[in-house]
């Protein structure tokens with residue numbers, strides 16, 4: 608864990624950082640630098656007792672689980688894949704909202720394939736989410752792990768369907784794909800290291816409460 612007089616908050620660049628800035632402001636926290644333009648991975652704030660670390664979105668739960676960060680902000684998509692061990696998830700921040708969906712090429716009859724018990728090849732970054740979803744439906748799948756550009760997989764015959772995050776559907780449409788099933792709504796959560804929550808309660812609790820109020824405002 609970081610020192611007892613300071614809390615470390617793990618964030619990812621991009622939409623999570625941008626949508627977190629107003630929450631930080633509500634807690635009286637202003638970052639000293641913008642991670643989009645700075646190459647620094649540790650960013651101080653106007654508050655000597657709060658610093659930020661900038662990590663990949665998928666790495667946020669790992670830093671917090673191990674106490675390298677006391678707090679973090681991570682999408683539910685990332686938290687489901689991570690498993691959430693060692694983490695409290697006290698607040699749904701209602702930011703970075705989108706949906707975890709099954710998508711197929713336009714014209715692929717997904718419902719019919721499911722009904723006749725076809726074995727589906729599923730390309731996704733979210734293998735745990737996909738495995739759980741299709742197991743619950745009783746659909747047999749071959750999971751193909753990808754790290755990005757999932758939309759390509761059905762177009763070149765790598766997979767029948769993809770599981771991916773969808774917000775506007777613009778990327779799907781541009782690639783002649785269509786969302787056919789929602790797996791779960793996604794938003795980002797505040798996560799807290801369980802030991803930090805006890806040992807740094809006086810520092811962390813007000814931040815949790817401020818984020819909770821700001822998120823529901």
Ligand code: ATP
Pocket residue numbers: 619620621622623663664665681682683684685703704705755772773774775793794795
């Ligand atoms: P990279 O895009 O650099 O490979 P990433 O995909 O992990 O990294 P982001 O695209 O910034 O990072 O996504 C971070 C989080 O934001 C995701 O874990 C998810 O919770 C949320 N998110 C992803 N895509 C969208 C979207 N289109 N609309 C809203 N929220 C999204």
Ligand code: MG
Pocket residue numbers: none
């Ligand atoms: Mg992305």
